[in-house]
Amino acid sequence: xxxxxxxxxxxxxxxxxxxxxxxxxxxxxxxxxxxxxxxxxxxxxxxxxxxxxxxxxxxxxxxxxxxxxxxxxxxxxxxxxxxxxxxxxxxxxxxxxxxxxxxxxxxxxxxxxxxxxxxxxxxxxxxxxxxxxxxxxxxxxxxxxxxxxxxxxxxxxxxxxxxxxxxxxxxxxxxxxxxxxxxxxxxxxxxxxxxxxxxxxxxxxxxxxxxxxxxxxxxxxxxxxxxxxxxxxxxxxxxxxxxxxxxxxxxxxxxxx
Amino acid sequence: xxxxxxxxxxxxxxxxxxxxxxxxxxxxxxxxxxxxxxxxxxxxxxxxxxxxxxxxxxxxxxxxxxxxxxxxxxxxxxxxxxxxxxxxxxxxxxxxxxxxxxxxxxxxxxxxxxxxxxxxxxxxxxxxxxxxxxxxxxxxxxxxxxxxxxxxxxxxxxxxxxxxxxxxxxxxxxxxxxxxxxxxxxxxxxxxxxxxxxxxxxxxxxxxxxxxxxxxxxxxxxxxxxxxxxxxxxxxxxxxxxxxxxxxxxxxxxxxxxxxxxxxxxxxxxxxxxxxxxxxxxx
Numbered sequence: 001x002x003x004x005x006x007x008x009x010x011x012x013x014x015x016x017x018x019x020x021x022x023x024x025x026x027x028x029x030x031x032x033x034x035x036x037x038x039x040x041x042x043x044x045x046x047x048x049x050x051x052x053x054x055x056x057x058x059x060x061x062x063x064x065x066x067x068x069x070x071x072x073x074x075x076x077x078x079x080x081x082x083x084x085x086x087x088x089x090x091x092x093x094x095x096x097x098x099x100x101x102x103x104x105x106x107x108x109x110x111x112x113x114x115x116x117x118x119x120x121x122x123x124x125x126x127x128x129x130x131x132x133x134x135x136x137x138x139x140x141x142x143x144x145x146x147x148x149x150x151x152x153x154x155x156x157x158x159x160x161x162x163x164x165x166x167x168x169x170x171x172x173x174x175x176x177x178x179x180x181x182x183x184x185x186x187x188x189x190x191x192x193x194x195x196x197x198x199x200x201x202x203x204x205x206x207x208x209x210x211x212x213x214x215x216x217x218x219x220x221x222x223x224x225x226x227x228x229x230x231x232x233x234x235x236x237x238x239x240x241x242x243x244x245x246x247x248x249x250x251x252x253x254x255x256x257x
Numbered sequence: 258x259x260x261x262x263x264x265x266x267x268x269x270x271x272x273x274x275x276x277x278x279x280x281x282x283x284x285x286x287x288x289x290x291x292x293x294x295x296x297x298x299x300x301x302x303x304x305x306x307x308x309x310x311x312x313x314x315x316x317x318x319x320x321x322x323x324x325x326x327x328x329x330x331x332x333x334x335x336x337x338x339x340x341x342x343x344x345x346x347x348x349x350x351x352x353x354x355x356x357x358x359x360x361x362x363x364x365x366x367x368x369x370x371x372x373x374x375x376x377x378x379x380x381x382x383x384x385x386x387x388x389x390x391x392x393x394x395x396x397x398x399x400x401x402x403x404x405x406x407x408x409x410x411x412x413x414x415x416x417x418x419x420x421x422x423x424x425x426x427x428x429x430x431x432x433x434x435x436x437x438x439x440x441x442x443x444x445x446x447x448x449x450x451x452x453x454x455x456x457x458x459x460x461x462x463x464x465x466x467x468x469x470x471x472x473x474x475x476x477x478x479x480x481x482x483x484x485x486x487x488x489x490x491x492x493x494x495x496x497x498x499x500x501x502x503x504x505x506x507x508x509x510x511x512x513x514x515x516x517x518x519x520x521x522x523x524x525x526x527x528x529x530x531x532x533x534x535x536x537x538x539x540x
Contacts, residue, residue: 147347152341153341
């Protein structure tokens with residue numbers, strides 16, 4: 001658990017403080033409008049985000065991301081489990097999937113705008129598309145790598161194929177699914193920012209780009225800082241939940257049998 | 258409960274050829290009577306795992322038949338449970354010991370929830386793991402994990418337990434404990450045992466009858482009744498003169514036939530090596 005939160009990592013905190021101080025000193029010395037001092041950024045950050053702006057700009061982003069990521073997980077796990085469990089389907093779809101997932105997810109945004117427009121739906125769809133691949137591929141691998149003995153055990157005890165899928169293959173694959181979902185989460189985060197920068201009237205991506213275009217430089221940095229904080233919290237929360245749910249897996253791998 | 262002299266399991270002319278043409282099991286005919294302890298012993302890679310998987314219908318035979326109570330088996334029957342050598346792979350690491358033992362019982366429509374709980378508690382007690390019922394398999398030693406796998410099989414109340422080298426991955430002392438445990442479970446629950454092993458001493462010590470297999474493609478070289486005194490005892494049984502005679506006899510059989518077969522294989526085809534890979538992946 002210490003690894004997860006870096007609790008009591010004094011050296012790491014010192015690095016952060018030194019870097020911030022360095023920024024502050026250089027910014028005050030150079031006096032450029034493009035890189036304001038840290039203190040200005042912090043003050044702007046507090047003013048901007050502890051205000052209705054949070055509800056207007058951050059909440060829509062988080063909402064789109066939540067919906068897109070939810071469907072990415074749902075579709076990725078469902079298709080992944082089926083592909084990984086049935087060799088024929090795997091052989092049939094693998095080349096298509098390998099090629100398809102090689103498309104950088106952001107490249108799909110223009111297609112999304114073309115087909116769906118620039119509303120909430122487009123963002124949810126492209127987030128879902130981007131985040132789905134690592135979840136799908138990892139789930140399929142997890143399902144494919146279930147030990148034969150475990151599947152044979154299920155057959156011996158008379159489980160139907162559906163029961164085997166739900167009660168043996170799915171739980172066996174959860175560590176891989178979680179790894180895919182973690183990668184998917186960071187992709188979803190990238191997708192929300194980029195899609196809002198390209199076609200949106202609100203959201204954090206829109207806010208940051210708009211701040212840059214209107215020379216509201218401290219606001220731009222403040223938006224980036226908020227993204228950093230949200231990203232860190234999401235990832236930390238995910239890892240925490242993963243360790244709770246998969247306690248059996250981490251216990252097992254921590255002590256080699 | 259079945260009549261002790263009745264033939265419970267009847268394996269007749271069983272052959273298994275893999276899709277790639279590899280002949281793992283040439284022709285095996287053997288039978289197991291109710292409450293009997295029968296071992297199949299043979300050299301490493303003689304297709305023993307393939308044979309057991311074919312017997313319990315996890316694999317379809319190329320030729321021959323397997324009958325349980327005279328009924329042809331085509332799907333794994335509920336009266337028959339297979340215990341694997343690799344307990345770590347066959348157990349469910351996300352379930353506790355109790356969870357693992359209860360797992361197959363959810364399929365038993367003929368038992369009430371209370372009966373299932375009693376059956377699982379009794380099986381866990383019989384293998385001596387009551388104190389560890391709430392532990393996860395990976396928190397236990399290898400021998401204890403194999404006990405969990407055995408308890409899970411026993412709680413399901415099968416008539417016959419197929420054991421695929423179940424003691425091959427544990428240390429010698431644990432192995433002796435587990436051997437005696439299977440004998441005790443046979444008596445306590447009246448379960449018939451069919452064990453596959455490459456350990457000749459183990460086969461002789463445990464069994465009422467031993468079938469000796471040849472190198473692949475395997476056939477039965479000899480059926481040997483083991484008429485040692487009952488109950489078996491790790492020290493006394495193993496020092497009986499009959500025990501030594503039997504094990505020397507089987508050693509002779511396996512050693513001699515191996516040479517004969519290897520000569521024949523050089524003339525015939527390079528099949529044996531691939532059989533070892535295909536048929537017995539764990540050993």
